Amino acid sequence: MTLATSSLLLSANLKTDSLNAGLLPIPNETSKLLKLIDNPNNPITTAKVELGKKLYFDPRLSKSGMISCNTCHNLGEGGDDGIEAAVGHKWRVNPHHLNSPTVYNAVFNDRQFWDGRSPDLEDQAQGPIQASPEMAATKEHVAEVVNSMDQYVNEFKDAYGNNVDITFEKITDTIGLYERTLVTPSRFDDFMNGNNKALTNKEKKGLKTFIKVGCASCHSGVGIGGGMNMLNVTATYKYMSTGDFKGDKNGMVKVPTLRNISQTAPYFHNGKIKTLKEAIVEMGRIQLGKKINNKEATSIETFLKTLDGRKPEIVFPILPTSSNTTPKSDLN
Amino acid sequence: MTLATSSLLLSANLKTDSLNAGLLPIPNETSKLLKLIDNPNNPITTAKVELGKKLYFDPRLSKSGMISCNTCHNLGEGGDDGIEAAVGHKWRVNPHHLNSPTVYNAVFNDRQFWDGRSPDLEDQAQGPIQASPEMAATKEHVAEVVNSMDQYVNEFKDAYGNNVDITFEKITDTIGLYERTLVTPSRFDDFMNGNNKALTNKEKKGLKTFIKVGCASCHSGVGIGGGMNMLNVTATYKYMSTGDFKGDKNGMVKVPTLRNISQTAPYFHNGKIKTLKEAIVEMGRIQLGKKINNKEATSIETFLKTLDGRKPEIVFPILPTSSNTTPKSDLN
Numbered sequence: 164m165t166l167a168t169s170s171l172l173l174s175a176n177l178k179t180d181s182l183n184a185g186l187l188p189i190p191n192e193t194s195k196l197l198k199l200i201d202n203p204n205n206p207i208t209t210a211k212v213e214l215g216k217k218l219y220f221d222p223r224l225s226k227s228g229m230i231s232c233n234t235c236h237n238l239g240e241g242g243d244d245g246i247e248a249a250v251g252h253k254w255r256v257n258p259h260h261l262n263s264p265t266v267y268n269a270v271f272n273d274r275q276f277w278d279g280r281s282p283d284l285e286d287q288a289q290g291p292i293q294a295s296p297e298m299a300a301t302k303e304h305v306a307e308v309v310n311s312m313d314q315y316v317n318e319f320k321d322a323y324g325n326n327v328d329i330t331f332e333k334i335t336d337t338i339g340l341y342e343r344t345l346v347t348p349s350r351f352d353d354f355m356n357g358n359n360k361a362l363t364n365k366e367k368k369g370l371k372t373f374i375k376v377g378c379a380s381c382h383s384g385v386g387i388g389g390g391m392n393m394l395n396v397t398a399t400y401k402y403m404s405t406g407d408f409k410g411d412k413n414g415m416v417k418v419p420t421l422r423n424i425s426q427t428a429p430y431f432h433n434g435k436i437k438t439l440k441e442a443i444v445e446m447g448r449i450q451l452g453k454k455i456n457n458k459e460a461t462s463i464e465t466f467l468k469t470l471d472g473r474k475p476e477i478v479f480p481i482l483p484t485s486s487n488t489t490p491k492s493d494l495n
Numbered sequence: 496m497t498l499a500t501s502s503l504l505l506s507a508n509l510k511t512d513s514l515n516a517g518l519l520p521i522p523n524e525t526s527k528l529l530k531l532i533d534n535p536n537n538p539i540t541t542a543k544v545e546l547g548k549k550l551y552f553d554p555r556l557s558k559s560g561m562i563s564c565n566t567c568h569n570l571g572e573g574g575d576d577g578i579e580a581a582v583g584h585k586w587r588v589n590p591h592h593l594n595s596p597t598v599y600n601a602v603f604n605d606r607q608f609w610d611g612r613s614p615d616l617e618d619q620a621q622g623p624i625q626a627s628p629e630m631a632a633t634k635e636h637v638a639e640v641v642n643s644m645d646q647y648v649n650e651f652k653d654a655y656g657n658n659v660d661i662t663f664e665k666i667t668d669t670i671g672l673y674e675r676t677l678v679t680p681s682r683f684d685d686f687m688n689g690n691n692k693a694l695t696n697k698e699k700k701g702l703k704t705f706i707k708v709g710c711a712s713c714h715s716g717v718g719i720g721g722g723m724n725m726l727n728v729t730a731t732y733k734y735m736s737t738g739d740f741k742g743d744k745n746g747m748v749k750v751p752t753l754r755n756i757s758q759t760a761p762y763f764h765n766g767k768i769k770t771l772k773e774a775i776v777e778m779g780r781i782q783l784g785k786k787i788n789n790k791e792a793t794s795i796e797t798f799l800k801t802l803d804g805r806k807p808e809i810v811f812p813i814l815p816t817s818s819n820t821t822p823k824s825d826l827n
Contacts, residue, residue: 220571228578234561239552239814246560246824254586256826426816438819479809482571484758487770492578494588 199385200270200343202285205336207343210322215341217318217480218334223308225298227252228492232338235263235291238477241426242267242345247434251291252299253494259408262434267472268422270343271386277432278411285339292335302331307490309334314483347423347472351387354469362469369466372459377451378443386420387470408432422470439464531717532602532675534617537668539675542654547673549650549812550666555640557630559584560824564670567595567623570809573758574599574677579766583623584631585826591740594766599804600754602675603718609764610743617671624667634663639822641666646815679755679804683719686801694801701798704791709783710775718752719802740764754802771796 201207218224222231230251235244242265244250249257261277269275275287291297292305309315310329319327319337327333351370353361362370373379382388410416416432430436436445440460447455455463533539550556554563562583567576574597576582581589593609601607607619623629624637641647642661651659651669659665683702685693694702705711714720742748748764762768768777772792779787787795 222569222572223577227582229566229576229582237554239812240554241816244561245555245817246826250559250561250826254826428817437823474813477811479811480571481806484573485577485760491769494578494582494586 196346196348200346202283202340202343205285205340207340208322210318211337211340212344213480214315214318214322215337215339216477217315217482218309218338219341220480221308221482223482223485223489224292224300224305224334225252226300226304226493229494230298232266232288232291235297236266238266238345238474241265241423242269243427245428247429249297251297252295255296257296260433261408262429262432264419265423265427266342267345267347267474268386268420269389270346271384271420271422272389272417273384274417277408277416279417280411283339284342285336288335288338288342289332304490305334306331311486311489312483313486344475347474349422349470349472351466351469365462365465366469367466369462369464369469372462373466376447376453376455376459376463378446378463381418381450382421387422388418388420390418421467423472425464425468425471439467443467528678528680532678534615534672534675537617537672539672540654542650543669543672544676545812546647546650546654547669547671548809549647549814550641550670551673552812553640553814555814555817555821556624556632556637556666557584558632558636558825561826562630564598564620564623567629568598570598570677570806573597573755574601575759577760579761581629583629584627587628589628592765593740594761594764596751597755597759598674599677599679599806600718600721600752602678603716603752603754604721604749605716606749609740609748611749612743615671616674617668620667620670620674621664636822637666638663643818643821644815645818676807679806681754681802681804683798683801697794697797698801701794701796701801704794705798708779708785708787708791708795710778710795713750713782714753719754720750720752722750753799755804757796757800757803771799775799 197207205211219232222229222234224231235249235251236242237244243263247262248260249263251257264277269287270284273279275281275284276290281287281290292300293302306329309319316329319329319333322337323333350361350366354367381390384390408416419432424430425439428437428439430439430442431445436442443460443463444455447453529539537543551564554561554566556563567581567583568574569576575595579594580592581595583589596609601619602616605611607613607616608622613619613622624632625634638661641651648661651661651665654669655665682693682698686699705714713722716722740748751764756762757771760769760771762771762774763777768774775792775795776787779785779792
């Protein structure tokens with residue numbers, strides 16, 4: 164693990180403290196961040212994280228050779244792409260007109276994708292790589308790309324042992340593992356950890372408004388959202404200009420994390436809401452049946468900005484050089 | 496300037512030494528790298544470089560909000576995109592079927608673009624941002640995007656003073672300035688600087704073959720290429736599957752740098768040559784009228800790999816957050 168990642172993991176303890184416990188349904192126990200984000204079946208190690216980072220940034224995994232995970236989940240932006248609906252291979256817009264969710268803190272989501280169909284990041288990572296309007300690659304293509312470069316093969320051996328079979332699933336597991344480390348502790352966490360000065364009085368007032376209005380009933384847990392509380396997709400459906408997204412089997416859509424929410428406009432699963440304040444007011448109307456007035460919305464927005472997190476320092480990875488057997492770009 | 500950039504600039508002195516002087520037409524004087532790469536009209540400073548890096552990686556400068564300079568000149572790959580011909584806005588392939596050249600060491604090119612129509616990186620940076628098959632933005636769009644974010648405005652003030660007018664040209668000048676720092680000293684430079692052990696005997700033999708065969712007559716200077724010696728575009732035109740590129744007014748195309756050449760396949764201005772060895776043999780045939788045999792080609796290739804450079808460590812920039820007035824993505 165890089166020094167930056169390590170120090171992040173060590174310093175950022177998302178426990179609540181007695182001062183604030185009970186205000187929000189965040190786990191009240193002392194729980195180290197690493198324990199929260201780790202995968203017991205494939206524990207985080209430096210070698211895996213560094214390898215996963217390369218794969219995350221490698222556009223050669225896509226059919227065109229031009230689209231990486233970072234294209235739509237840009238770690239320099241809010242961990243997303245800042246546009247209404249994802250655009251991918253052949254410039255196709257997501258057919259369900261779904262907004263790319265942030266990858267930052269996605270590890271805290273109970274389930275992945277807007278309809279919650281995926282249980283974890285490792286499983287999720289298999290989707291966009293293969294989806295025809297996204298990276299449009301086959302499993303075979305991805306495995307062939309990675310296996311065509313000695314450096315990648317050696318790094319997989321370093322990470323998993325010499326007998327590693329570099330399958331599509333091993334590759335996506337490693338990407339998912341890297342994504343687990345993309346967590347961004349914020350001033351709000353400092354406050355919850357007992358530093359009463361971490362928030363200004365206006366921000367604390369905003370937090371109270373956030374709770375009083377009822378936002379916290381869905382936007383709860385370590386992710387301040389990401390739980391299986393779901394909103395009824397038909398309630399917001401009128402904002403959809405296109406697409407046929409129906410939510411999960413109950414017509415529900417996942418509650419997104421509010422961490423870094425000020426950085427991930429446009430909002431909602433369809434990206435149809437342009438500003439944070441508008442999103443706050445609409446959520447009140449649709450989900451809580453309340454008219455949130457301008458003063459309350461401003462106050463909640465003030466609080467939400469305390470969820471802007473400290474991002475891990477990412478050294479841009481120098482990728483292994485393609486070999487003569489690396490599959491060529493296919494733009495069609 | 497970051498520590499990594501500074502130490503690169505200080506340590507990497509591309510002078511030749513008496514041992515090797517005269518072998519290649521590289522300047523024989525002691526000349527510090529910074530002097531070689533700096534822009535006298537807009538000297539390199541930390542503030543400008545850090546700002547230029549953000550702009551270089553910012554896809555919001557494009558019309559779609561999805562394409563940055565780094566998309567086609569990927570600093571994690573060889574400073575290029577690894578595909579035959581560039582693909583950009585609306586998935587359009589470069590209409591001249593031109594291959595994206597590497598941005599690494601592009602500062603050493605006498606002129607920019609394959610036809611040499613641009614005098615420097617600052618001027619060059621204006622092109623792809625506006626080109627409809629690339630980033631497809633207007634000057635107004637680019638200036639509006641940057642001016643819509645307080646953080647960018649403040650960073651321009653820090654870099655250029657409080658009275659700065661953040662025009663399109665000021666933005667592209669800053670990107671060009673950042674690109675000037677993307678130089679990659681190699682083992683070959685260590686050798687030219689007097690470290691006789693920096694190259695193996697096989698590599699030194701490859702260097703001799705490179706010179707003897709005549710490659711160095713065009714691939715010369717600090718960039719080992721990039722000069723105004725040009726090859727006749729019609730000579731390679733038969734490889735063009737599409738496009739109407741005619742070279743400069745004399746039908747000539749720029750000699751590319753050979754630095755990091757092992758990392759920038761496919762080759763030639765049209766990207767039609769897949770392997771380095773094939774490129775070596777074809778250049779001999781087309782440019783030198785020589786049949787380079789397999790042994791010679793292997794030897795030259797061995798030398799060329801000594802031009803793989805030490806890349807600057809790039810901390811992936813966290814971009815300013817879009818404001819409510821930042822222009823929205825337009826995919827059309």
